[in-house]
Amino acid sequence: MDDFEAYVVAAWPRLLRSAWLLTGNWHSAEDLLQTVLSKVYGKWPRLRDQAPDAYIRAALANTYLTWGRRRWKGEIPTERLPDAPVTGLVTDEGGEIALRQTVAAALARLPRRQRAVLVLRFHADLTETATAKALGLSVGTVKGYTSRALATLRADPALRGALVEEVF
Numbered sequence: 010m011d012d013f014e015a016y017v018v019a020a021w022p023r024l025l026r027s028a029w030l031l032t033g034n035w036h037s038a039e040d041l042l043q044t045v046l047s048k049v050y051g052k053w054p055r056l057r058d059q060a061p062d063a064y065i066r067a068a069l070a071n072t073y074l075t076w077g078r079r080r081w082k083g084e085i086p087t088e089r090l091p092d093a094p095v096t097g098l099v100t101d102e103g104g105e106i107a108l109r110q111t112v113a114a115a116l117a118r119l120p121r122r123q124r125a126v127l128v129l130r131f132h133a134d135l136t137e138t139a140t141a142k143a144l145g146l147s148v149g150t151v152k153g154y155t156s157r158a159l160a161t162l163r164a165d166p167a168l169r170g171a172l173v174e175e176v177f
Contacts, residue, residue: 013053017046020062027066030128031073033117041076045069066133067143070125074144115165123158126151 021042028038028045045068049056056064116124122144129140130151141151162168 012057013050016057016061020065024062024065024069027128027132028069028073029113030116030132031069031124033113041069041073045072048072063133063135063139063143066129066135070129070144074121074125111167115162115168118165119158119161122146123154123161126154127158130155 025035025038025042028042029035032038032041045065049061049065049068053061116127119127125144126140126146129135129143130137135143137148137151137155140146141148144151146154
């Protein structure tokens with residue numbers, strides 16, 4: 010299974026970005042990706058010669074959707090954060106960090122299924138048919154979710170300055 014380890018090392022950044030687009034934060038994205046990779050490990054001999062990225066991204070979306078149905082999320086909110094963030098370490102001359110944060114906030118406001126459809130369609134670059142198959146939906150439902158999600162993002166005042174099509 011050395012090839013699985015080599016695959017994970019090479020694919021980790023791009024798969025983590027997909028998980029982040031679904032969850033909206035890096036810690037949950039890492040948890041989601043690790044959960045999916047632990048499930049994929051046993052199936053690796055069958056997947057290695059096919060398209061593992063597409064399979065894993067579909068598994069990310071499906072696992073993410075099932076996490077929304079879990080009763081306990083594993084976090085207990087507190088009134089005060091324990092540590093203050095370190096500032097001044099990252100420069101953002103092009104405004105990319107602010108755009109990423111704005112997009113993450115806008116995605117977080119979408120219903121979970123619409124967000125999963127957008128991530129698979131535009132970030133993972135799956136077709137409508139492949140997205141429908143991955144999520145167990147009809148193609149018409151995928152088209153509807155895509156249309157409603159993009160309309161919501163286009164109407165979002167926080168994204169007015171950015172072209173939604175460029176973000177995705």
